[in-house]
Amino acid sequence: MAHNYDWFNTERTTLEQAGLRRHLRTVMSAPTGTINLDGRDVVLLGSNNYLGLSTHPQVITAAIEATRTFGTGASGSRLISGNSELYTTLEANLAKTKNTEAALVFSSGYAANTSIIPVLAGEGDLILSDALNHASIIDGCRLSRATKKVYRHCDIAHLKALLSESATFRRRLIVTDGVFSMDGDIAPLPDIYEVATHYDAMLLIDDAHGFGVLGKDGSGTVAHFGLEGTDIIRMGTLSKAVGALGGYIAGSRVLVELLINTARGFIFTTGLPPATLAAANAALDVMRSSPELRQRLFSHAKYLKTALANLGYTLLPSETQILPVVLGNPQRATSIANALLAEGVFAPAIRPPAVPPDTSRLRLTVMATHTEAEIQQAIAGFAKVFPPLITDN
Ligand SMILES: Cc1ncc(COP(=O)(O)O)c(C=O)c1O
Structure with missing residues (x-):
């Protein structure tokens, strides 16, 4: 008799219940400061194309x-x-x-x-x-x-x-x-x-x-x-x-x-x-x-980090273009990432096993090719999402 693959469904349910089920999103443009994600334009804060060289x-x-x-x-x-x-x-x-x-x-x-x-x-x-x-x-x-x-x-x-x-x-x-x-x-x-x-x-x-x-x-x-x-x-x-x-x-x-x-x-x-x-x-x-690309990258990182801290977000003390906002459990990280997405900001939630348990986070990255307007748009999105969702938890 053929193998019964029901356990696939059981595994998927287990992931879902733990807040760890992943979904693929479709990017319909190049990885620039604003991308078309599943048909919508959003500011991209989740790319490793740090210098925009791609x-x-x-x-x-x-x-x-x-x-x-x-x-x-x-x-x-x-x-x-x-x-x-x-x-x-x-x-x-x-x-x-x-x-x-x-x-x-x-x-x-x-x-x-x-x-x-x-x-x-x-x-x-x-x-x-x-x-x-x-x-x-x-x-x-x-x-x-x-x-x-x-x-x-x-x-x-x-x-x-x-x-x-x-x-x-x-x-x-x-x-x-x-x-x-x-x-x-x-x-x-x-x-x-x-x-x-x-x-x-x-x-x-x-x-x-x-x-x-x-x-x-x-x-x-x-x-x-x-x-x-x-x-x-x-x-x-x-x-x-x-x-x-x-x-x-x-x-x-x-x-x-x-x-x-x-x-x-x-x-x-x-x-x-x-x-x-x-x-x-x-x-x-x-x-x-092109040293100016690195200067721009670090200037964006510093600006975004300061602005988010001023809004009340807690960031890890990163020294680079990677800016983690640690939120705790995976469900919380996902719901805040989804709320940001609704505001036009793609700030992906990172959950275990990519990070240790209880340290699910938004891993924000800036790129040298972000415009000042895109960074401002991202900050405006964060301002709208915080504090209701975070204090709701
Ligand atoms: C620290 C580190 N090492 C290695 C890799 C793997 O590199 P690649 O994506 O080129 O396979 C990654 C990618 O996420 C990484 O972050």
């Missing part, structure tokens, strides 16, 4: 030209026939931007993390992971079969305590987000680097949200702190400030060689589309040569 004319032209020359797909994995010269150009550009010997591009940031962590650590090794690290790091740790210990968020004393009991492990790896994706705070890298050096641990930084935004030329969190750290392994993504798709690892040439030979998420998948590679490469050039 719609930059130079980037779009590069993508179109690459498609004309190389077609729409890579048609093979990189080790077989999918390694076009666009990869060589992009990886050289990335290594230059990150100031490392070499770089290697993966299909996504998720693939980069789940690929590199099992290469760096395996059975008999210890991984120290920040409590608020991204899911792709958590999954990479699971795949590695190494022992994982989670240290309290940005808690250097806790990290040290765990490392002080790690002598029996073959190798140690510390892994942390550079900018925390849901909180917007920045990891204390100089302290972490010092601890890593002291305990002879490898250090992997996931700079998905710092790349393009922090440091000289937007090269990321390591540069933000002025760290030399040539032994810091830098992971990042081309899907956020760079406005395209793909993940990368930047580090030594020998590390890249090792990844090409052993990283399963690199080996067993098809290469990225030519348009994506060319777009990312052009975006890196724009990113480096």
